Amino acid sequence: MRLPGDDVLPDAGLVMDRVLRLDGAPEDVWPWVEQLGKERAGWYMPRAVERFVPRSRRATRAIQPHLLGLSVGDRIPDWGQGTPYFEVLQIEPPRHLVYWSERERKPRRGVARPPMRLTWTLVLSELGPAATQLHLRLRLDLGHAPGPVPRYGGDLLDRVTVALLGRGLNERLRQEAKSA
Numbered sequence: 001m002r003l004p005g006d007d008v009l010p011d012a013g014l015v016m017d018r019v020l021r022l023d024g025a026p027e028d029v030w031p032w033v034e035q036l037g038k039e040r041a042g043w044y045m046p047r048a049v050e051r052f053v054p055r056s057r058r059a060t061r062a063i064q065p066h067l068l069g070l071s072v073g074d075r076i077p078d079w080g081q082g083t084p085y086f087e088v089l090q091i092e093p094p095r096h097l098v099y100w101s102e103r104e105r106k107p108r109r110g111v112a113r114p115p116m117r118l119t120w121t122l123v124l125s126e127l128g129p130a131a132t133q134l135h136l137r138l139r140l141d142l143g144h145a146p147g148p149v150p151r152y153g154g155d156l157l158d159r160v161t162v163a164l165l166g167r168g169l170n171e172r173l174r175q176e177a178k179s180a
Helices: 026-034 148-179
Strands: 014-022 075-077 085-092 096-103 116-128 131-141
Touching: 014 148, 026 116, 026 131, 026 148, 131 148
Parallel strands: none
Antiparallel strands: 014 131, 075 085, 085 096, 096 116, 116 131
16 A cells, blocks of 8 residues: 555565554544654553653653644654654644654664665544544665565554553543543
8 A cells, every 4th residue: 555655665675564543533633643753742652651751751641732833844852862753744634643763773794874764654544533543654774675674673662652652642532522
């Protein structure tokens, strides 16, 4: 299935697709997706996981209006060496958000390596009056064919973090629905 942003890295060596079912209409889910990220609302882990995270690093449990209103070209900081970022490439509220990033990599055995390029696409689709599917696609171009560590280790890490994100996001959506 083609998603927005697929044409940016058509020959990506690694593609990870995840689908989450969320308890809210796309219009209710969208603000949570838009404010996601480092130095923003955080990464929405469930309470059971967040209790092991310092309070200053926990994700918000409310919509923060000052974090809404992303535009093409806006940069969101990310974790990793150097100054990694996600740059908004496409945005169509409340349907999809496409990020782009290019990240320098450390030389290996004294040999320079090409930068890692990636896109991260988040697409919301209505499943019913109070249900949304969030399709997340990460496309990576490492400049070479990925070996088993990035392919399988990266896949496992992505699978776990996206599952936790889904649980944490659903907690927040249910909390918001109860208080409405």
